Amino acid sequence: MKATAEAGVHIFGVRHLSPGGAKHLLEYLNELQPTAVLIEGPSDATDEIRHLTNRSTEPPVAILAFTEELPVRTALWPLAVYSPEYQGMKWASDHGADAAFIDLPSSVILSLQDAMRRESISVQEVKPEADEAVEPSTEEVKEQESVYSRIARLAGEHDYDMYWERNYEHNLSAGAYRAAILSLSAGMRLLSEGREQLEQPKEHAYNALRESYMRRQILDKIAEGHAPDKIVVICGAYHASALADLSDALSDKELAGLPSRSTKLTLMPYSYYKLSTMSGYGAGNGAPHYFEMMWETMDAGRPEELAHLYLSTLAGYLRSSGTHRSTAEVIEAVRLAESLAALHGGSAPTLRDLRDAAQTLLGHGELSVIADALARVDVGTAIGQLADGVSQTPIQDDLNRLLRRYKLEKYKSTVASELPLDLRENRRVSSEEAAFLDLSRSILFHRLRLLGISFAKNRPSGQDAATWAEYWIIQWTPEVEIQVVESTLLGETIEVAAAYVLREKLQACRSIAEASALIRIACECGLTAQMEEASRVLQSLAVDSRDVVGIAAAARELATIIGFGDIRKVDTVPLTPLLEELFRRGCLFLLDASGCNDEAAGQMIVAMNELNGISLDYSETVDEPLWLQELLHLSEQDNRNPRLSGFACAILMERGAISADEVASEVSRRLSPGIPADLGAGWFEGLSMRNRYGLLSRMSLWEQLNDYINALEDDEFKRALVFLRRAFSTFSPREKTMISELLGELWGVDTEQAAEILTGELKEDEAKMLDDLNDFDFGDF
């Protein structure tokens, strides 16, 4: 404190997002008329101040620092309109004073944080919150949480936020804020510094380093010729008392010895929503819009109107969403809030008082009624804005250019909106670009998705076949901005970055399914070169693969791309030979793969369906005769899975590749007496999976089935039941009725009567017989 008194530098401690602090700061600056305003913030961002104070900049905005090499580390300094720092800069620019950031440069901060993170990982577990954007002061708070709640308890408040708002934000007497913070800071450090030094030596050292760097910067500023008593330093409350003594500043040598990573800085728009979910330090985090209202009423010189404004805005939202609340209730809510404040000896209601009053009066006791409106009044949907071209990365520029070109700028809002796209050519417009506008948009969205930028989310459309239609849900969030900035490392433009990511993925790709998915992604992203590369990868993987299920799935994927590729204006000709090859491999390994158990047979049936579909769709390109021939082999083999053999027979029957006589003899062979139930009934199950009406029209088949079942022993019959039940479970009630009519005819009973008995409710003794089946031993299945 002494050195400052001599030097005369004025320290103004603040909470980072504090309207009261901003208000007092402005009064203080006006009174003092300093020539330099120094602000806690990365000193390499000083050049950004002129952009921040630019007329077209609308807070909330943030300074984002990121490392240039991998792994990307980022740090954020968000500013709202009510941030004292922001108001300080604005004052400086309006009054021709110098404004500068004085904290460690971002290159040092990120490097130090990286080092601290690495050590803490090796020593203890990974802290989940130390993940992405770290607000510089978060660490300071966590260890002092107990101190904060102790202060709140001593003051008789429910939490620290209430205490802070009541005692600092609402305190309007001149100079009180600054003096209170200085003494709070000194007291707090006295309480916690010793312990911190022991328990968190790294954090302690980090803070000490930052402070001595800031002192050094202050001294430099004095050396530049600013009179010490014409310098105001705006810093976090925690540092306020430490910066008072300027004696221990960083020397030149120490300065040069600081670790550093090469970083870049950019400004980015921010949103109140993001601000409200930020962890850590600072008033107003939870309710940025509320604090903006507080700032507005303070700025207009009528802070007492905040409660009226807040509650009537809330009632307005309630009314517009259909819940009527009278003005009388708003008046009573204001009265209750004021009386709650008076109970704590406060001059004005705090946010908590207002919210509780709103719940009692406007929600009639229920929070759920007003929760939605509360979120809108507390948090708000505001998103900041920067002037075009303000320190943007190349990829941001590219994205903005593309958004303009594809007329997507209006979707750049925090409110999610829906955009249906029709990928077909629009023939009513003249230029080619306009004709394929939606296609270009789709390609852009797919590329963003590939880059992990969550700007547009694809909503699966109800119609599978409508490949020309896509539904996207578009929402611009600050995360998107960060993701875009991070993508700068991957390439200068969206296209280059997307191609890079795809190439990386291809190199890591190890399975056919992955490779075929990547081909589709390449196709959706309009990256033809990568598509060819992907097909090479798929081909080389397929050569070594004997997995029919995987091959069939990949072939289906390719077939879809080939079939609908022209809608995306992608040349799919190079894919055709690949499809042929995959199909051939699928056929050749069919017989081998069919020697599987029942569990795997389910997937095989899907694969066979796919291959059959492809052979029908692309009969000129793929080797259809080979497919039929392999099916015939499978159908005739006795040592393969009987279900698959039956299924192969069903396909052949459907396609007319075997004659009725052949089918009849096959059926009688398969269902001849003495064949074990799991083989016979299993085969029938496979057969019945396709082409049902074909089966139903063949009386002889049912005769054979009937004879077969009649010939079974009791035990065998029970085993057969399992397969038959499974086979018939997928039949529709109508089909079941038809079968029972057929059987009725066979048994020589009245067909309708038979149907009635077979499809009607179970009788008691029948139910008992079924119950007895429960004891059946399935051990050997």
Next chain:
Amino acid sequence: MSTEQEQLQDYMRLPAEILYREELEALRKEDNGNIPAGWQMSPRSVLTFIAGGKAGNTVITPKYIGNTRLIEMAVATLVTDRALLLIGEPGTAKSWLSENLAAAIYGNSGLVVQGTAGTSEEHVRYSWNYAMLLANGPTPEALVKSPIMRAMEDGGIARFEEISRCASEVQDALISILSEKTISVPELGKEAGARKGFSIIATANTRDRGVNEMSAALKRRFNIIVLPAPTDIETELSIVKKRVAEIASSYNLGASVPADEALLKVVTIFRELRSGMTLDKKEKVKTPAGVISTAEAISLLTNSMALAASFGDGELTERDLAAGLQGAVVKDDDKDKLVWKEYLDNVMKKKGAEWRGLYQACKELNE
């Protein structure tokens, strides 16, 4: 004095202003806050009386354990001369809170309208002594004032219990009282205006049979505070413990106060059945149709203590607890019986050795 004390001891239950007379006197003596017109003490002291604390050297026991913020809101409501409506499920200490608030603020919690389906408008406004009415015609002497009217004349607090059980028309008699703060007596050609300090604390059930919906016009005249079930098991445990001890001493139940373990078991069961899942949130539990409130837990325990004292050796056994639990959970419904059986077999059985005895006892009773 001593005879008065003896007389008081004959009463089953003493009103809060007498039960806590010493605390109230201490608070009044130590009060240095601003006392609103018609109040006995400052709002801060009322808060201390309800939430507990100290007045000089006197320890003030907490009357409502849990969310202090709710009490603050209730007191702040009464400071603004608004009427207060406490809403909650049965057994969430609505009446208890309203009685203690009236005792602290007005010094008299006895001006009560007890709402039932048979409550008529006369109970809310005024009626007549018909013998006098017939003899002398309408005179002020023949007027029988309702508790609400008396509270208005005194500038005190009237309580309206179970307001939602009255017919809607009767409830609506309050509308003009609350907005005009007068009751007009046209027969006498006069109006009874309320003095400063007058207010009404009403209580209402939300989830119960036989309750009437309140009109929007009436709701608008109340500040509505919803009293929740205790948020965590520690709070509920301390409420139950405190009340059981108080009741046991005032009724001279011969049994010893149940051990913490028994309290914990009962509160655990109640919380699990109320919330529909086990405390560790791993398993879903079916909830019975009846209400499983903290008040039920208190009465269950005192009931079990009475059983133990009258028919046992004064020690609370698992059988006594089981009998109480059976009665509390299975109210009238066969479905409740199934719910209870399911809970016993799916949850309680797996709780380990300490629960074995209680499980067996409950199981036997529920057969």
